[in-house]
Amino acid sequence: MQLLARDDRFLCGIYRRDLKVIGQLGAHDQHRMNTATREALGWTPWFAAHARTQCGGAESVARVVAVDRDQLLLLDDSGALRARLAGKFLYEAVSAADLPCVGDWVCADRAPADDFALVHGVLPRRTSLRRKAAGGAGDIQMIAANVDVVIVVQSCDYDFNLKRLERYLVMARAGGAEPAVLLTKTDLVEPAVVAGQMAQLSHAAIDVPVMTLSNVTLDGMDALRRALEPGRTYCFVGSSGVGKSTLINGLIGRAALETSAVSGTGEGRHTTVRRELMVLAHGAMVIDNPGMREFGVLGAGDGIDASYADITGRARDCRFRDCTHTSEPGCAVRQALASGDIDADHFENFLKLRKESAFHELSYAERRQKDKDFGRFIKTAKKELGDD
Numbered sequence: 001m002q003l004l005a006r007d008d009r010f011l012c013g014i015y016r017r018d019l020k021v022i023g024q025l026g027a028h029d030q031h032r033m034n035t036a037t038r039e040a041l042g043w044t045p046w047f048a049a050h051a052r053t054q055c056g057g058a059e060s061v062a063r064v065v066a067v068d069r070d071q072l073l074l075l076d077d078s079g080a081l082r083a084r085l086a087g088k089f090l091y092e093a094v095s096a097a098d099l100p101c102v103g104d105w106v107c108a109d110r111a112p113a114d115d116f117a118l119v120h121g122v123l124p125r126r127t128s129l130r131r132k133a134a135g136g137a138g139d140i141q142m143i144a145a146n147v148d149v150v151i152v153v154q155s156c157d158y159d160f161n162l163k164r165l166e167r168y169l170v171m172a173r174a175g176g177a178e179p180a181v182l183l184t185k186t187d188l189v190e191p192a193v194v195a196g197q198m199a200q201l202s203h204a205a206i207d208v209p210v211m212t213l214s215n216v217t218l219d220g221m222d223a224l225r226r227a228l229e230p231g232r233t234y235c236f237v238g239s240s241g242v243g244k245s246t247l248i249n250g251l252i253g254r255a256a257l258e259t260s261a262v263s264g265t266g267e268g269r270h271t272t273v274r275r276e277l278m279v280l281a282h283g284a285m286v287i288d289n290p291g292m293r294e295f296g297v298l299g300a301g302d303g304i305d306a307s308y309a310d311i312t313g314r315a316r317d318c319r320f321r322d323c324t325h326t327s328e329p330g331c332a333v334r335q336a337l338a339s340g341d342i343d344a345d346h347f348e349n350f351l352k353l354r355k356e357s358a359f360h361e362l363s364y365a366e367r368r369q370k371d372k373d374f375g376r377f378i379k380t381a382k383k384e385l386g387d388d
Ligand SMILES: Nc1nc2c(ncn2[C@@H]2O[C@H](COP(=O)(O)OP(=O)(O)OP(=O)(O)O)[C@@H](O)[C@H]2O)c(=O)[nH]1
Pocket: 184, 185, 186, 187, 188, 213, 214, 215, 216, 239, 240, 241, 242, 243, 244, 245, 246, 247, 258, 259, 260, 261, 262, 268, 269, 270, 271, 272, 273, 289, 290, 291, 292
């Protein structure tokens, strides 16, 4: 499998340089250097504390940089290695969200003669980006784990959509990551169009960093590069065709990722089919994603409250603590709506996302309980058959 062959692409920049240095150091220094290298991949004392209690004695830790069905590509302080999930781990996983995804730290071991390492466990996620899986009710799809910043990419040309943007921002915050916005293809529109979109963002009280970029004129490229800090992980998400892979190629400095032209209506062709994490020369890590059509919110209560701080701030003055801002007397939010302090569209979207999130959360909880019950049923049945 080509993707999972030892790939130089994952060892670009600082990482490869560090590996060279490691080779020249004595054993004691080597250990120190290895630790430093692991930190360059985002390792922190928080993970170390979990690894001490969760990883077996013979296991070491590595970061997941790509997943292809049951195969994974890991990166650790000795380089990239291919891995599979250990049978016991796979057996005990209750839902897809329990399995490793890009950005996860895992406990793994490898017998010297084996091509594949075996993954025995996933360390807790410091942050995660998830969405409601497309289609079907109540399933969570993990997009990436241990992401510091989610950069939502929209193209100024055709793609800009405030409501869709808010969904991404809500889920980024719900998972504990910082959100940011990147508007691409500024070369295809008049400056006034970009200015209008920026005005819409501020009117909707979206107070996250907003950057603009043209992959053609490279306007904004330096600012983007400067915004990416060494040792931190940045996850680029957005519709197909907005230029995610093109901009990552720009950051890497060569065409490492496949890209393809959009249709006449600006529709992308879903060129990228896998998520993958790459280490840039100056030490920041970036995750490319396939274009996403929908971004369903789920269990995002906190993310919604943070994204709509203008509304939740007002709500503190409502007479009732559990005010739903629909018909209660003494509702400060409705007062702000009436006076025009809060935009009606903005408020509608807030209510809609809150309802959708709670609905999906409930069906997810029900489904998980069913899966658990089913798991228990299987275990009991196996015990009765003497097969456990
Ligand atoms: N004019 C212009 N074209 C761009 C820009 N950025 C990307 N493109 C073009 O847009 C097309 C799609 O770019 P990709 O990088 O493949 O888009 P993507 O977001 O990775 O798409 P998926 O992998 O399908 O999710 C390519 O033909 C790019 O050359 C830009 O800033 N300006």
